[in-house]
Amino acid sequence: MSLSSASQVLQTVFGYESFRGEQQAIVEHLVSGGDALVLMPTGAGKSLCYQVPALVREGCAIVVSPLIALMKDQVDALKELGVQAAFLNSTLDWSEIRAVERDFLRGELDLLYIAPERLLGERCLQLLSQGQISLFAIDEAHCVSQWGHDFRPEYMGLSILHERWPHVPRIALTATATTHTRKEIIQRLALGEAKQFIASFDRPNITYHIVEKHDVRRQLLHFIREEHMGDSGIVYCLSRNKTEDIAEFLSKEGIKALPYHAGLDVARRAEHQARFQQEDDLVMVATIAFGMGINKPDVRFVAHIDLPKSVEGYYQETGRAGRDGLAATAWMAYGLQDVVQQRKMIEDSNGDEIFKRRSAAQLDAMLGLCETAQCRRVRLLAYFDQQIEPCGNCDVCLNPPKMWDGTVAAQKILSAVYRLFKERDQRFGAGHIIDILRGKKTDRVTQNQHDTLSVFGVGQDLSDSAWRSVLRQLLANHYLALDIEGYGTLALTEKSRAVLKGEEVLMLRQESERMASKSRNIMPKAKKPVISLPPEAEERFVQLKKWRLAIAREHEVPAYVIFNDATLRQIALNNPETLEDLSFISGVGAHKLDAYGEAIIEFLEEMQA
Template sequence: MNNRQDDLGAQALHVLESVFGYSSFRGEQAEIVDLVTRGGDALVLMPTGGGKSLCYQIPSLLRDGVGVVISPLIALMQDQVDALAEVGVRAAFLNSTQTFEESSRIERRLRSGDLDLVYVAPERLMTPRCLDLLEASKIALFAIDEAHCVSQWGHDFRPEYIRLSILHERFPNVPRIALTATADHQTREEIAHRLQLDNARMFVSSFDRPNIRYQIVEKANGRKQVLDFIESEHAGDAGIVYCLSRKKVEETAEFLRENGISALPYHAGMDFATRSKNQARFLREESIVMVATIAFGMGIDKPDVRFVAHLDLPKSIEGYYQETGRAGRDGAAANAWMAYGLQDVVQQRRMIDESEADETFKRVQGVKLDAMLGLCETLHCRRQRLLTYFGQSSAPCGNCDTCLNPPRSFDATVAVQKLLSTIYRVDQRFGAMHVLDVLRGVDSDKVKQWQHDQVSTFGIGSDRSEAEWRAILRQSIALGLVAVDHEAYSALKLTDAARPVLKGGEKVQLREYQKPVKSRRTSSKPKGFIETDLSAEEQAIFEKLRWWRMETARTHNVPAYVIFNDATMREIAKTQPATLADLRGVSGVGEKKLESYGADIVALIAAM
């Protein structure tokens, strides 16, 4: 058995080197590959960019038969297949975008054993025709990608995923591997239960992405703030800007374009052709900023996304983690930036309260939102807080905004008591703007109309600006001291938790308001990221390689990173290989790519 394990390990390493061009496995990849290759089941949680796909691609190449990958990402299947073809893997897909003739051709290849991997949408998999096809074929394994889609508690539930338990029932001897980038403990348990993977071995990699810098700023003018952020820190870089609504996506993309940014919109309300065209441009071109709802991004393999920005608060830490994880997949420094304010808290609370879900689901969503708010309001390291949510301990990272510029906290007990008292004095019937006007002593028509200039708390908060009071109110809502009644015109109401604060039995510590400042480029770099600094000579080679890559990708009709990613090209620029043998040792250069492009690269460098 040990000899067989050693032999399998050597075979797996050989495939890793010769096909994919990497000299060693990362983290638990080797263990996962070994387990699945030997016929075991696995549930794998690995961060975006952590190398999940190798965990099923290599066993598919080592085992007899074809690896069947179940994926909801129909729009990306062509790119995934093209990327595998570039390294010499025989891959295809079956989904609703194909003609009957195209599907029939793939089905014949599947039956005859002429494929290493086939990608199938879950809806297609569940059809009697597809299940009969799989039973008539030699199946190496089933890989269930984006496995969190099976969880009703997760952030991207897909009803069709629940039926995937049929794989265990109809193919009991075929190993299964379920993979996702993010899932809390409850979601992990549900994935295992619904997919009948109760006996599968669970692998949970570190959720830490040390190359990503987390930054959350006070929202003032979100659109202008994200423009300043892009111009000061990411001019010419590819990035993603997430917005909550389709309208905001369109307006933000137009605003960025008007200010010289190559921005494209993406949301589910767009027609399929336009959406697909914009996605293709983002994947294939340099320097595109995609402005999108969360309908965009799952499965996006573009490695050189340098930033992900949020103009609205995500619903959960899982969603935030997965979305920010689309930045810096190549290991180079990247930014996760968010503008966050009072309206975000109110809006997310309202969405939960007004949803048609049952009370249990609403309660779970409320808990997830509270955790997200805790991340935004924390006085301590954001990375530490993020990892703690996923059950991992960490020292302060020294790289997020709260580490680089520690926020000041203050004893806000008296200030919060003034706020709570004012809400009570206006009978808990008015919204934030009116309450803050009363608190600050503003003689508005509405204040006079309701004679709220006569209440005892009128003007007791005149020592603070409206922005300061909005920050205090936002944090009070986040702490659960104040609720927003959306059925009563967003009236502020006191919760049971407010009573001990009002009576002086409980202290409240809050973040001190800091006026938003324009983003400025920072020179500090995180630990553990790929060094991108090149000498003048190396930079010239890198730029020449980028030009060559762009032309080659256009000829092959694939995204540029499918040819080589930036990290591989930087290494080529640094090592300047003079022969094919020299190039063979570069990370990311497998035998097929060496054969396809090696001579061109060596000649290009020789000509410099």
């Protein structure tokens, strides 16, 4: 069918006047029967790239999705648009599964979401062979890559789709893929002939901010109170115990927060996730078990209080903020101990040497992002082979760091490491080295007679915080390495020699007093691309959110499934008086106009009465 049909679907079903970016080219290619690999950032409209063709082409689209929460969320949203959608997963009982299967065989479904492990079962393959399939969509396609941050072994078998249905178009989609990951997706999914659509990875509405970790609970609390009080957000922690601790701490400080991790029972996880989806002011404190497939568009911040394992993982997790295009923040606190802990986890893992080298390289890239003196976004997108100009919306751009000649300081640290590393029977970490340089006669320093070393006390000109900063930058730029034989032990590298001999000048980033402060953690003020509402419109927006919440609870769906914040803001601003006026607002499709149009007009009239 022609693209005009796709445009009509976009307008009447989804309520959008036109496609964005590469969406039109992708839809046109898929509608005409071509295969596609789509790399598009979170919030850029990946789902529309297969949902629109699914409604244009004959048959039912099969969507491979890795998470149950994502399936339900997508299906609920599609049903609100009047689309015939369903899912098959372990939450359904036998009678519900049979009902979905019957609907598929009768041709009564437009989209069917299935988990990869279920799809690869012979029963499901036999079911699909009896129906008409319009296309296959493989969501979160990076899961097929062992280089990716979220490898799922079951994705490895999805090449069977091409083998069994060679004439059915396939689209693989992901928000995170380096060049290496992209090649692996193409190889493992047999997408060699697929057309590649690679959109910009940039999320300009997100402000990136990274600080040195001190008292991380207080730093996090200050950040939320000063920047995002009353907002929906996600706080990522490395351990299950920490999620419980931080959630309890925030709750006691008057911030509504819940924990989420794989150790909670299924019912409690489901309850917490449902509350997060439905409430506007809830903070979810979670491990990485939470997040993939979360479709909540109004998450205003994502915070990390532990260092992520990779740039890909960090990008994926921060991308859950600001999916509606409005201003959001990606905030992280990290310290040297995070690097030590991550490296220790890599060495203690059951992975082979290839896995360990790959994980170490990913950790090095993450450390480089944290310690960069250039624009965070430039460094972040360079990881995905994309070049941009400095963004003006990260902490480095908004508050440029001062640079200083750190050659002598680096020589002092490297000299201390050299002297300590010769004591092969003992291991001394960063804290001990800093104590020596600062001339502190701690019990460990005196017991080991390290107060007699020539480097003892030569670093009293710098604070502990400043020395930690120098250490982290030396690690990030490979002038130092973590010795894999000792927990937290520092070791020299090949690059160390030139600095020790004075053959290389090292310019380092200077930690400002504001960033180093334990009590203050002030965010730079950025220009935020929000829809500014005058007072009357702001009041309408607040009341419309209450109306939306009541409708959502009645329908047992998240509030944004009814209308997202951007659409509600536009309604509040325009104050439509007729259904025709309402129909011109982005996000108000034909089905939603029929379902909610008169109620909205009546609600607005009552507000003015």
